[in-house]
Amino acid sequence: DISREPRRTGRRRGSAATIQLTQTSSYERMEHTGEESTPSEPGAAPTHKVLHSSQRIISVQRDSPIAFSHDGNLLAYAGENHTIRVLERSGDSGDYDEYATLVGMTDTVKVLTFHADAPSGAASSSSAGRIRLCSGGMGGIFVWDVVPGRVQPVMTIQSGRAPGHEAQVECLCWILGNTTLVSGSKDATFKMWDASDGRLSLLETNDDHKSSVLCLAYSEGASLLASTGRDSSIKVWDVSTLHLSMRGKRADDSSIRINLKFNLEGHRGDVTSIGFAQGEDVLFSGARDNTVKIWELVSGTNVRTLTGHKADVRFVQPMNGTKLLITGSMDGTIKFWELAPIETKRSTNESDIDKILNAQPTILAEEKVAVGDALLHTLEAHTSGVYAVQLNPARPVMATTARLNEVRVWSIEDTSSPLSTQEVVGHSGPVTAVRLCNEDAWLATVSTDFHLYLFNTANGGLIGKVDCGAGMFSLSATPDASLVVAGGNDFAIKAIPIAEGAPNRFELAVNMPGHAGKVNCLACSPDGLYVASVAQDFTLRIWPLAASGTYTGTTASPDTVEQLAQVQPHKGAPMVVVWSLAHKGVLATCSNDHDIATWLFSGSGKPRREWEVKGAHSKLVSALCFGVHGSADVLFSGSWDHSIKAWNFQRSSSVPLMTMTGHRGRISELRVSENGTLLTSSSADGTLRVWDASDPFECQCECAEDGPKRIVTTVDAGADFAVSGYDDGCVRIWPFSAIMSS
Numbered sequence: 001d002i003s004r005e006p007r008r009t010g011r012r013r014g015s016a017a018t019i020q021l022t023q024t025s026s027y028e029r030m031e032h033t034g035e036e037s038t039p040s041e042p043g044a045a046p047t048h049k050v051l052h053s054s055q056r057i058i059s060v061q062r063d064s065p066i067a068f069s070h071d072g073n074l075l076a077y078a079g080e081n082h083t084i085r086v087l088e089r090s091g092d093s094g095d096y097d098e099y100a101t102l103v104g105m106t107d108t109v110k111v112l113t114f115h116a117d118a119p120s121g122a123a124s125s126s127s128a129g130r131i132r133l134c135s136g137g138m139g140g141i142f143v144w145d146v147v148p149g150r151v152q153p154v155m156t157i158q159s160g161r162a163p164g165h166e167a168q169v170e171c172l173c174w175i176l177g178n179t180t181l182v183s184g185s186k187d188a189t190f191k192m193w194d195a196s197d198g199r200l201s202l203l204e205t206n207d208d209h210k211s212s213v214l215c216l217a218y219s220e221g222a223s224l225l226a227s228t229g230r231d232s233s234i235k236v237w238d239v240s241t242l243h244l245s246m247r248g249k250r251a252d253d254s255s256i257r258i259n260l261k262f263n264l265e266g267h268r269g270d271v272t273s274i275g276f277a278q279g280e281d282v283l284f285s286g287a288r289d290n291t292v293k294i295w296e297l298v299s300g301t302n303v304r305t306l307t308g309h310k311a312d313v314r315f316v317q318p319m320n321g322t323k324l325l326i327t328g329s330m331d332g333t334i335k336f337w338e339l340a341p342i343e344t345k346r347s348t349n350e351s352d353i354d355k356i357l358n359a360q361p362t363i364l365a366e367e368k369v370a371v372g373d374a375l376l377h378t379l380e381a382h383t384s385g386v387y388a389v390q391l392n393p394a395r396p397v398m399a400t401t402a403r404l405n406e407v408r409v410w411s412i413e414d415t416s417s418p419l420s421t422q423e424v425v426g427h428s429g430p431v432t433a434v435r436l437c438n439e440d441a442w443l444a445t446v447s448t449d450f451h452l453y454l455f456n457t458a459n460g461g462l463i464g465k466v467d468c469g470a471g472m473f474s475l476s477a478t479p480d481a482s483l484v485v486a487g488g489n490d491f492a493i494k495a496i497p498i499a500e501g502a503p504n505r506f507e508l509a510v511n512m513p514g515h516a517g518k519v520n521c522l523a524c525s526p527d528g529l530y531v532a533s534v535a536q537d538f539t540l541r542i543w544p545l546a547a548s549g550t551y552t553g554t555t556a557s558p559d560t561v562e563q564l565a566q567v568q569p570h571k572g573a574p575m576v577v578v579w580s581l582a583h584k585g586v587l588a589t590c591s592n593d594h595d596i597a598t599w600l601f602s603g604s605g606k607p608r609r610e611w612e613v614k615g616a617h618s619k620l621v622s623a624l625c626f627g628v629h630g631s632a633d634v635l636f637s638g639s640w641d642h643s644i645k646a647w648n649f650q651r652s653s654s655v656p657l658m659t660m661t662g663h664r665g666r667i668s669e670l671r672v673s674e675n676g677t678l679l680t681s682s683s684a685d686g687t688l689r690v691w692d693a694s695d696p697f698e699c700q701c702e703c704a705e706d707g708p709k710r711i712v713t714t715v716d717a718g719a720d721f722a723v724s725g726y727d728d729g730c731v732r733i734w735p736f737s738a739i740m741s742s
Helices: 244-252 352-358 736-741
Strands: 049-051 056-058 066-068 074-078 084-089 096-102 109-115 132-137 140-145 149-151 155-158 169-175 180-185 190-194 201-206 213-219 224-229 234-238 259-264 271-277 282-287 292-296 301-306 313-319 324-329 333-338 374-380 386-391 397-402 406-411 419-425 431-437 442-447 451-456 462-467 472-477 483-488 493-497 510-512 519-524 530-535 540-544 565-567 574-579 586-591 596-600 608-613 621-626 634-639 644-648 658-660 667-672 678-683 688-692 699-703 712-717 721-726 731-735
Touching: 049 736, 066 109, 066 386, 066 397, 074 096, 074 109, 074 397, 084 132, 109 169, 132 169, 140 169, 180 213, 180 224, 201 244, 213 271, 224 271, 234 282, 282 313, 282 324, 313 386, 324 386, 333 386, 419 462, 431 483, 431 712, 431 721, 442 472, 442 483, 442 731, 451 483, 483 519, 483 530, 493 530, 530 574, 574 621, 586 621, 596 634, 634 667, 678 712, 678 721, 688 721, 688 736, 699 736, 721 736, 731 736
Parallel strands: 049 699, 096 149, 169 213, 271 313, 431 472, 472 519, 519 574, 621 667, 667 712
Antiparallel strands: 056 731, 066 074, 074 084, 084 096, 109 132, 132 140, 140 155, 169 180, 180 190, 190 201, 213 224, 224 234, 234 259, 271 282, 282 292, 292 301, 313 324, 324 333, 333 374, 386 397, 397 406, 406 419, 431 442, 442 451, 451 462, 472 483, 483 493, 493 510, 519 530, 530 540, 540 565, 574 586, 586 596, 596 608, 621 634, 634 644, 644 658, 667 678, 678 688, 688 699, 712 721, 721 731
16 A cells, blocks of 8 residues: 555664774665665765765754763753764853764763863873763763764773673763763673773772662762662762772772772662762762652761652752752652751761661651751653753753753752743654745754744754644745644644744644545645645645734634635545745645646636646655746656656656656655755655756765664755754754755
């Protein structure tokens, strides 16, 4: 049944425990994820230019870790495509703008941590001033020098290969003045690595935990390291034997180890967060039992338990000693607590029986806090749950990530009323359509994840978002950028005001019911008067659009618009509809019956078929695009047969002007640049190609990021750049200047 959606059969790479980074060509690393794809001939070299990196990637990994640099000027998070995005704080606005993209990981990023400058006592003076970032995941430990641009790792310690961990790295922590890195893993061990000479050499492996090591925390003043795991325990270690002065003795005596000081029991679930109160003998812990426990570390006693969260506590961090506590949870909230004084139990003159009695945990009643503890504020941070929280070490700023592809930056200058100052998002499902608007200043995207996002193309910042209530498969914008129109799985077409100042901006202001199947494609006419749509109900429909500002509907009470006309354009399900910019009222459709056709709509009555080519391609026709300016008489079609054809529809010719080949997977979309000189094509072979939009119709450039290739699901072209969307939720921006000079 060729009318159904394409199945995605490509196998995702990076699932093996051992990952080797090798220098091979992009073609050797190519993963052809479409079922129609075929590899290129061995040794074949492209005759066109190849661009391996985009200017900007808009993507956030689900369950992303997050980290601030020690000066607070850099913020790092993970992208859905296994990259790490590093943002730099702008001096003017205080927002974080794109700084670097770290590549080289091949699976989910689990943890990030910055290392500031060279560690004290470093052997190499050449490392002074260097900012490094470490990440952990399935592949092991990766280390990058953080510099602007696209950066490969300078060091890796692979999982599954000695001396690395045998399983996924879950947590990382710098200790002892940044001379030592500690890593915890699903293999139930944590390892200590000597970083004093700029390298990572194994010092010690600890296997005292009975299950995965989930969290690590360090108290600089006390030389204490805390480790937690899925065994519900918290272990506190004296790590003074790891000091630089002891490294020589350690080399001569393998019996020198870190010493267990306390084994803290009391949580009834995985311990998922820990934090020391610096300068005080107090440790805080959060767990999957939804509680926060406070431990004093003179006698190793649980002095208090805080309740109130309704899911895993993912973050605990005291501030101002032990006066303020911030906690974050998978229930979507971040809580700010003012704590009563925490007394430590001095044990020097206590009898053994006193020590035993004092060591018994104090469990508070459910949903209560200790006398004197006060819950100052509960912040509803993320509806999908708070996954990670980091406090900026240099200013009152907090960054959070969610279960679903969100990063938010908050001002916490007033902890009773935190203010969201910036949001970075990515789609959690395949991106099905991207559209440039407002003279290419804005980028609208939709996905099967129900969301419509509007981005600033200059910096990738989020302008607004809409939950469309169903998976969306098509998107268009009016010429004046006052409305975007989307359609998808719920059969209805929705119009959303996006103009600045609109009272119902980012509301589902208009509903256009009528289709009886998934909306495959829709397009606004160049004059902004109509929307044309095609759907799985085998129909082409035309809808009227009102002038900007006319619609007053809201999501709760949308305006309803009735269709103007309806026809069945093909024997099969129509897949695409597009309008001609140069020829008034002319639109084109294609179908899974392999045919293409053009139509004339006069503003009333049914559209009239003007031209048709039966069997235009040997397989489903999946893409159409009219030329612009010098190529205005050309209609381009793309197919699952991997080819693109150029037709002079004005001459009513059934013979194509040119058949363009080179893609190794089905064509997903075609778009012509604003000046009409370039044609862009997206494909299941993982590439975006740029072609001449007129004779000789040659391929000028192939755009494909290094690493495993994902299906390019959609493309749009503006005046200065092309934008592509992918089945992993990523969106990439490719400047034409880089494409033509690559």
